[in-house]
Amino acid sequence: MALPRDGVPPLTDADIEEFDHLKIQMEDIISATDNFNPTKLIGRGGFGPVYKGELSLLTGPTMVAFKRLDPRLGQGNIEFWKEILMLSDCKHENLVSLLHFSIEGDERVLVYEYASHGSLDHYLSDSSLTWEQRLHICIGVAHSLKYLHDPMKTQQIVLHRDIKSANILLDEQWNAKVSDFGLSKIWPANQTRSYLFSHPVGTQGYCDPLYGETGFLSKESDVYSFGVVLFEVLCGRLCYKHRNAQINGILVHDWKRCYHEKKLDDIILKDLKEQINPDSLITFSTIANQCLNGDRRERPTMDEIVKELEVALEQQNIAYNRNLVEISKLAVPPLSYRSHDELILLLSKGILVDQGKRWLSMNKNKKVHEMISAAECVKGFVFQVTAKISRFSKIFCVSSFDFKVEVRTQFLSTAIPYTINLIFMSGIKNYGIYIPFKYKLEEETDYLMSGVVHQRKDGWLMAELYQFTSYQREHDFKIEFLSDSIAFSQCDIEGIEFRPMEHENLEDKNEVDVKQISTSDADWEQKVWPNYIDLINLSKDYIKWTTKKEHYFLLCKGFLIDNGEDKLE
Incomplete structure (x- = not known):
């Protein structure tokens, strides 16, 4: 098809028929969204509102996202068909998948795969999104742009023109999915020169200044926008300030200045500082800054960006692996392993350290669980050798006595939300129900009432006490308990466990609970x-x-x- 002035192939009736297999009835969409019920709304963009709902697909009932065109926002039939054209031709694991579309009267609706975690902009400042996860997300986006800019089999180059964190979706496994192709441009892969467009589009703060000033569009315009996203990921905030729903200042210039003045510590998200390996930070920030070069000829290609980001991830993993090796040296008895994979397997099963006083394990997201033995942290009573299954040689037995725990962590993952849990056994029969027992931090005045107690796979009971974010590996807590309740009549305590919230396994619980009722x-x-x-x-x-x-x-x-x-x- 010939390319007209605006880069959109002219669609004939025959062209439209090519997409008939993607067309579904509007009544199916209305049913799935409860007639676009506000309770189904999951987002808004330049195209219009986005809803979620369940459709019956070939794989069975599936949760999907419905993007409903709102012409009042500036996009219309051209952008609608452009999305269909782009996403029907472009298939990549890091591009959002178009499943269906529907047209009825003035209604235009696009149906996509559902990205359960929403868009990246909502997680920039989230301390639970680790540096390693952020690197994986950036690498995924870079791979998708490399695919669009340098097609292997197709005969068209695709320039997105609106790369921003709000257009990067995250699925259940936190994989990046680039979305929103309504403003994109295409041209033959063998045509390398820039094109002049009289009306540049994009989002303020992300748009390449050269494109905005001159109207000349090229691959490097997407590279600039991606560089802005890289700095957002590092700094944990959007690239602009806003007041009263209006953009009130662009931060990109300040970020570049801090990079050149070697003051990245002034802008990096606080929760990431202790996570990032210095070599990984240098590699990441260097390529991000190169993307923002004022001379587009000095900007890297997406292929170069992919390689540098993968180096940054490798540098981060090397530092992480060194930490695992250091932890493994503390194991009691000593660990024997022949490879890194064997070490990971051993740590996932759990090991004793600190002369058998602590139990460390690692979840699938490589975050540390740390349990301190009751014999180490419960104060004021005599311990006995346990006859029950336990990780430790001794447990603490309670029989209507008050007690206190003084616990100091040593190995927690940083910038991760944790729960503090009491691990115990008692005569409780109905797990999953509210059991009252009183406790408080030493510095608190009033005692709290515990929530629901759950039985774990290992046979012990677990009661969540507090939640906090681990900003370093070491934390001190002093918690006082009153044992004059049903929960602590003849109760055996194994220890205090620090458990990453991101990996709370519902199989370890009988149901989701409401705490402190x-x-x-x-x-x-x-x-x-x-x-x-x-x-x-x-x-x-x-x-x-x-x-x-x-x-x-x-x-x-x-x-x-x-x-x-x-x-x-």
Whole structure:
């Protein structure tokens, strides 16, 4: 097909028939979205609102995303068909997949694979998104742009023109999926010169200044936009300031200045600083800065960017592997392994360290679980050799006595949300129900009431006490318990476990729980503030909550805001 002035192939009736196999009835979409019910809304963009819903596909009932065209936002039939054209021709694991579309009257709806974690812009400042995960996401995006810029089999180059963190979706496994091709341009792969467009488009802050000023578009324009995203990932924030829903200042110039003045510490997301290996940081920041070069001839190709980002990941893994080796040297008894994979397997099963006082294990996301033996951290009583299955040689036996734990972590993964859990056994019969026992941090005034107790796969019971973000490997906690309750009548305590929240395995629990419920809060629903979501987002640290009820009890407990200077409750 010939390419007209705007880079969009003219679509004839025959061309449109080519896509008939993707067409579905609008009534199926209306049914799946409950007639575009606001409760199904998951996002908005320059094309229009996006909803989620379940469709019956060849693989069975499947959750998908529906993007509904809103012409008032500036995009229309051309952008609608451009998405269909691009995504039907371009197939890559890091590009969002177009499943169907529907046209009825003025309605235009595109149906995509559902990316359960939403868009990257919502996670830039999230301390639970590790540096390694961020590298994998950036590498995925780079691979997709390399595929678009340098096609192997197709005869067309695709320039996205609107690369930004809001257009990078994340699936259940945190794999990147580039989306939103409504503004993209295409031309033959053998035509390498830039094209002049009189009306440059894109998003302020991400748009290549040369393209914005001159109208000349090239592959390097996407490279610039991707460089901005790389700095966003490193700095943990969007590339612009905003006030009253308006962009109020672009940060890219400040980021470049900090790079050249060797002041990256001033802009890197605080939670990432202790995670990033220095070599990985140098490689990543160098390629990100090169993407923003004012002379587009000095900008790297996507192939070069992929290689450098993979080097940054390798450098990060080398540092991580060194840490694992150092941990393995502390094992009791000593570990024997012949390869890195064997070491990973041993650590995933768990090892004793610190003369048998600590149990360390590693989850599939390479985050450390650390359990401190009760014999090490429970104070004031005599221990006995356990007759039950335990990781440790001794357990602590409680029989209607108060006790205190003093625990110091040594090996936690950094910038990861953790839960503090009591691991114990008692005569409780109904697991998964609320069991009252009282506890508090030493610095707190009031005692808290525990939530639901769950039985783990290893046979022990687990009660979550607190949540916090690990900013370093070592943390100190002193927790006082009152054992005058049903939970601690004849109770055996194995230890205190620090468990990464990102890997809470629901198979270890009988059900999802609502924590810290008391009978005096029976009218909780009338007490929830109307702006409860805005309030929880003020938290200094990552706070996990899943329901309106759970949010109420988190607010009753209180959490830090404004960089920890104030407490909201």
